[in-house]
């Protein structure tokens with residue numbers, strides 16, 4: 001029996017628009033799903049579990065209406081849950097995901113079998129994000145359906161490992177769904193992720209620069225202006241290493257000394273502080289270097305499809321010359 005979920009082959013492109021704190025909400029998720037790619041958002045983008053449920057209802061009902069009106073199938077949507085002892089909302093939010101049968105749950109920080117069992121009980125899938133082999137082994141033990149491998153240069157809480165060994169090392173022992181995350185900005189990058197052995201590309205920063213994201217025009221412009229080396233990797237803002245736009249650190253008066261400090265994150269006491277920090281200090285990945293515009297999701301998906309097809313067709317031609 002195939003260990004890969006059936007929905008992958010039904011997508012218009014093998015991508016998941018990754019959940020992003022303060023950036024992804026119902027509008028972005030709905031547009032992604034209507035255009036045949038997985039849309040996701042962090043539950044914590046709503047300040048309360050009640051607000052979170054309202055978003056679930058809005059997304060589900062809008063996609064149902066879309067399917068009834070067009071006869072097309074919307075892609076599944078997903079919710080990101082922070083599985084950390086300091087997240088006071090975890091239990092309530094899991095219950096809401098079960099109640100509304102959220103198709104895909106993305107867990108971060110902790111892979112816990114109780115959460116996995118609760119989601120799988122109604123046929124939901126759990127993908128867990130990791131930055132190294134040891135975390136992948138633990139998540140595999142907890143029974144997750146897929147692993148999101150967050151490589152060096154990714155937006156948000158990034159890893160430090162190059163994507164090639166990261167995918168290869170984890171594929172040696174993990175045979176379910178693999179998603180590659182980090183600096184995937186173009187259709188060619190999606191093709192490369194598949195070449196490396198991923199089943200799906202997981203794209204964050206590229207989707208900040210869509211009309212449907214909650215990012216301000218200034219944030220999107222800073223991404224357009226940034227090169228790969230303008231992205232700074234630091235634990236000083238969030239307590240976990242993450243990538244931020246250097247220009248936004250500078251604008252907020254953060255010094256080199258500040259960047260050397262480590263803090264501990266507490267999702268209960270500090271969510272508001274964290275939100276304040278991420279509102280002025282903007283996270284993005286090194287893939288910013290390839291982002292030159294801000295456009296509607298429908299247009300972005302259409303561009304990505306053409307670039308993806310062109311890249312694969314070029315690769316097929318390589319076979320005419322190699323191997324000799």
Ligand SMILES: Cc1cc2nc3c(=O)[nH]c(=O)nc-3n(C[C@H](O)[C@H](O)[C@H](O)COP(=O)(O)O)c2cc1C
Nearest residue numbers: 018019020021042154155156182183204205283285
């Ligand atoms: C602004 C921003 C906020 C993010 N917030 C979250 C989050 O709340 N939860 C999460 O699991 N990942 C979060 N991420 C990470 C993304 O889900 C994804 O792993 C990453 O963006 C992929 O790398 P890329 O940005 O280079 O495409 C965030 C990323 C960015 C850029």
